Amino acid sequence: MLIRHFLLAAILMTAPASVAQPRQSAKDCKVSDIRSQQVATDAAASSIKIEVLAPDTLRLSSVEQFEGPCAANISAAFMGQLLLDDGTAGEQSADVPGTYIRRDSAPLFEDGYDRRTVAEKKLPRWRDTSPINSARVNAKLEGGDFVGVWRDGGVWGARSFTQHSDRRLSQSLQLFSSRLPIRDIRYFPSPDSSSGVLGILQEMPDGRVRTLNFQWWHRSAFSKNVW
Secondary structure, eight states: OHHHHHHHHHHHHHSOSOOOOOOOOGGGOOGGGOEEEEEOHHHHHTTEEEOSSSGGGEEEEEEEEEESTTGGGEEEEETTEEEETTOOEEEEOSSSTTBEEEESOOGGGSBTTTBOOOGGGOOOOBTTBOOSEEEEEEEETTEEEEEEEEEETTEEEEEEEEEOTTSOBBOOEEEEEESSOEEEEEEEEOTTSSEEEEEEEEEOTTSOEEEEEEEEEOTTOSOOSBO
8 A cells, every 4th residue: 555655656756747848940840730729818817907997998818728749839810810930831721620721921911911010110118128020900191000029028018009190109097007028019990999809929938929919999998198
């Protein structure tokens, strides 16, 4: 009996609690090796804090988690498309759910479609930091509305801001913060209202990544005050 207890303790001590997924070299990565699945929003929701003035205008609607030897190499993923670190594009298979097929390009990530560099690369600062990246919410002839991701120490913040017609920038408004790293942010508009899907790619402690998609009603989400 005592020997059995010792053996059980040894097994528990040597069994890893969580295996980190390091980035693979680009030459070893294949889009076809990546798998994804929809998971409950509860665990992901605990990693973020909604900070908009009207919380009902931003709602976490779905979470997609990625698995496989190259999942840690995903640099962007949104609405069934993904990009790896080396620029390789993939699209979710219509025939086999949760699998991906290599494509020549990923239209959602092409410059000028849902993401545009703010003129002169002059971006609003938050806590003396500049945004890691940004996505276009809507564009005007001279300017537009944007969302961006800022990092301040161990906190990542998603914020909205406006570029006015004279190229001056508004103050940024906090949408939510994350205690886990955010690699990327994307937006896809609804065709008939001031709303759409706001998505982030979040990195988990074991190196895996997941997308968090929010339904976002943003009629009052942008400041008119010039920064």
